[in-house]
Amino acid sequence: MRSFDLAPLHRATIGFDQIADLMDRVMSNDMSQPSYPPYNIEKTEADAYRISLAVAGFSEDDLSVEVKENALVVAGRKGADDSERTFLHRGIATRAFERRFTLADHIVVTGASHENGMLHIDLKREVPEALKPRRIEIASAKADKRDAIEAKAVN
Numbered sequence: 668m669r670s671f672d673l674a675p676l677h678r679a680t681i682g683f684d685q686i687a688d689l690m691d692r693v694m695s696n697d698m699s700q701p702s703y704p705p706y707n708i709e710k711t712e713a714d715a716y717r718i719s720l721a722v723a724g725f726s727e728d729d730l731s732v733e734v735k736e737n738a739l740v741v742a743g744r745k746g747a748d749d750s751e752r753t754f755l756h757r758g759i760a761t762r763a764f765e766r767r768f769t770l771a772d773h774i775v776v777t778g779a780s781h782e783n784g785m786l787h788i789d790l791k792r793e794v795p796e797a798l799k800p801r802r803i804e805i806a807s808a809k810a811d812k813r814d815a816i817e818a819k820a821v822n
Contacts, residue, residue: 715790723784724761
């Protein structure tokens with residue numbers, strides 16, 4: 668794996684800490700990213716997304732969905748209730764897992780549902796009003812000067 672020293676980037680930039688942190692995170696994530704459980708990410712609306720994970724064999728009690736520091740963490744822990752069952756073939760994986768998704772700024776989790784062996788997590792981008800573009804009215808400078816001159820002429 669290649670390693671890059673991002674220290675000069677930290678010294679020469681102001682306010683771009685998140686980009687440097689993101690680059691550090693991407694470089695540290697090796698190709699050893701687990702592939703279990705498989706998942707889809709879909710865009711459902713202009714500012715809404717859905718992550719669907721195939722979690723066959725897990726119940727709602729076996730799954731947990733948490734948001735920690737701009738990261739969505741989905742974990743599955745199966746209880747040891749199969750002790751009295753004897754399998755001739757076991758093709759449905761029920762091993763424990765933890766899957767992490769890094770969330771962009773202003774992405775919030777709006778809900779999660781579990782149906783037919785699929786865990787659906789709904790996300791939405793909620794940009795605060797202060798960060799939304801707004802139109803600034805431009806006042807005419809001539810009208811302001813004329814009003815000021817007329818006010819002085821009356822006195």
